Amino acid sequence: MSQSVLWEVVKGNNAFLVKRNGLTLSTDPFNNTGVQTYSSTGFITKNAIGVVPTQSKVNQINNVNLVARKSTKFQQVDRKTKNTQSVYASTLSVKHGIHTASRVIRKRFGTRRLGLQKAALRKLVKLNRANAVRRRNEIAATKAQKK
């Protein structure tokens, strides 16, 4: 289904739309800017990458899931983990954290859609920084507790 057509249906009203303080925002997981616009709304495209934060424990490096939008109708089963993936998205594997994640993003986009690519990378960096702060606080808290 064409992105243009879907946008005409979805732009007025959709489950991710949030209008606040005169701003038109989106909670779409594939939207890395947070603002609802035609190009940034990822769930209506065939290929988009969403940078999604996960609840990570203190020692876990990865705080971010990369979710890739895919347009197949069938659910895919990951052969290795036997996890079923969702119909509309697949999680991209990120092994070591922010630098591999950014590589995955850049590889996926290539030289195309620089704006979207930058948005994804920007979100990745922000999430990573926030997570670093959180982990620092958690470690300090556990240390204080031990004392």
Place this chain on the structure above:
Amino acid sequence: MTSVPLVSVFSADDSSKVTAKHIPLPAVFQTPIRPDIVSFVHTNIAKNRRQAHAVNPQAGMQHSAESWGTGRAVARIPRVSGSGTHRSGQAAFGNQCRKGRMSLPIKVWRRWHRRVNIKQKRHAAATAVAATGIVPLVLARGHRISQVPQIPLVVEDKIESYEKTTDALNFLKRFGAFEDVQKVVSTKVVRAGISKQRGKKYRVRKGPLVVYFNENAKLLKAFRNVPGVEVVNVTRLNLLQLAPGGQLGRFVIWTQSAFAHLDKLFGTYRYTSIIKDGYQLLRPLITNPDLARIINSNQVQEKVQPAKTTKVLHEVQKKNPLKNSKAMDRLNPYAKKQRAAAVAAIKANTKGTKKIKKNKALKKASRAAYNKVAASLNDATKAAVQEEQDIKVKYFSVQKGAAQTE
């Protein structure tokens, strides 16, 4: 379209098993998405379930009120006749009056229902069915379908024989539809407003819609107590269920026979419908609506003039070259060398000079001298203060008590 999109039918007991691998999608799912038609038809059809209501025709008019006319220093509104009660002489009948009848009282013969052209209703239904097969639209409507194996979801007819709600629940869980049911349960709220006293206490969201075909199917009873789930026969598909609120993209679970019946029900692009007599599916206004693809196609790009490069006359923000070295270099390329030369010159100048080692003894001596001076200053100020006090005592000694207060 050379290739027909294919769909799998899943086994009711095991969501990973597929009973029929590749069934062609019924032509309804290729119908163009027309939210304008759906919106129009929905707003009208939604009025058809309304029950007539009206205001009591005599409300506010059961008086023999008459206007007092002019000359009595009161407004000319009809006033209640009689005496002996507060009510007498009070204004009556008008919509502005207390206890008066409303303006334009609602009559029972208000036009409650709307008729819509059959063709429009059918086009709307077809579009709504098509939208249930498009994942972004189902997502946009707010259904939780991340674990659903396929959209459109087609299951073998076995679920039509479910009698127990537990079977229904387990089925939904197996196919990832339970997340949507959970959403319905967790977002049940008490309705705002008076309707809660009139039998509509809760506002409940819509969950999955289960569509079956065989008339003696028992699944209605199995599914009806599951919150949010609706069950409907494919021959009685309802736009109000397919696009609730006029919003396309309900999450629908089809049984195999219901899915197969859709071609007969709506027809295809080659044959008109058998059941909806003479109905032909809507044809798209534009066969290729993918604007990006059209723009990037060879045919368009060949004819199109090369993109104009915007001439950047100046930066968006002016940088001060006296402070910003890069801006300076842009204006004067030699500035970089000048700066380097200046740095080198400074280095050359300071090469011979030794660093002054601070003499400890010198430090001590200077500190002692400072302390001495400070001490003498201290003594001086002390002496001065004492002198002032003595003067005060001398000259104002008579009023010693008074001197204290100064």
